[in-house]
Amino acid sequence: MNKIRTLFFRMQNLIAKNLFMTVRIKTRQKEVFLTFDDGPEEGIAPFILSELGRHGFLATFFCRGDNAARYPDLLQQLVAAGHSIGNHTFCHIHAYDTSAREYVEDIERAEALLHTGIARPPFGSIRFSQLARLRRHYRLVYWSLDSGDSRREINDPNLLVEKLCRSTRPGDIVLFHCCKQHEANTRAILPRYLDWLSSHGFRSCPIPDGRDNLPD
Numbered sequence: 001m002n003k004i005r006t007l008f009f010r011m012q013n014l015i016a017k018n019l020f021m022t023v024r025i026k027t028r029q030k031e032v033f034l035t036f037d038d039g040p041e042e043g044i045a046p047f048i049l050s051e052l053g054r055h056g057f058l059a060t061f062f063c064r065g066d067n068a069a070r071y072p073d074l075l076q077q078l079v080a081a082g083h084s085i086g087n088h089t090f091c092h093i094h095a096y097d098t099s100a101r102e103y104v105e106d107i108e109r110a111e112a113l114l115h116t117g118i119a120r121p122p123f124g125s126i127r128f129s130q131l132a133r134l135r136r137h138y139r140l141v142y143w144s145l146d147s148g149d150s151r152r153e154i155n156d157p158n159l160l161v162e163k164l165c166r167s168t169r170p171g172d173i174v175l176f177h178c179c180k181q182h183e184a185n186t187r188a189i190l191p192r193y194l195d196w197l198s199s200h201g202f203r204s205c206p207i208p209d210g211r212d213n214l215p216d
Helices: 002-020 044-055 065-070 072-080 100-114 128-134 157-167 180-199
Strands: 031-037 060-063 084-087 173-177
Touching (some): 002 128, 044 072, 044 180, 060 065, 065 100, 100 128, 157 180, 173 180
Parallel strands (some): 031 060, 031 173
């Protein structure tokens, strides 16, 4: 039964991602949309801010509400630097293990701190019952490229950077993380990738919140 339930949820998530979530941004410019999940956390958030500032890049930070409450000064630094803020739930809950009511309540708890029109479900997972409630208030954002910084072991960061660079196209939404758990990997990958973007004429822009295009 658990296997059937998991398969059912995965099918829901695949449909949701392809039909109701933003995976890429249509653009005629040579630009990508860097995103950072889970933060803000001490140590890694200032590092990311510094690296983005070095290139004049702007990004979108999908913040956990509990981290925003714990580090309000870091959240304000992100906003003051011109970056966009997205909702990544309050407690980083998993959609498959949570009712629609509980899930929306957790999102709303984070929203009281984040004040945004975009959201990214943790793990990129969502159920139809949750999706139906959230998409009236948020632009739900997935990603087209994963930096790989959340991998448990990275033997050679250069290989991941090379793969990421080969795959990058205008309009890509690129997934990174802003948390201590993946800090070492993010520090190893991000500067190299940002250098490559700059040298190849790319810029990074924040994701528009899309509130003007939400369903009635």
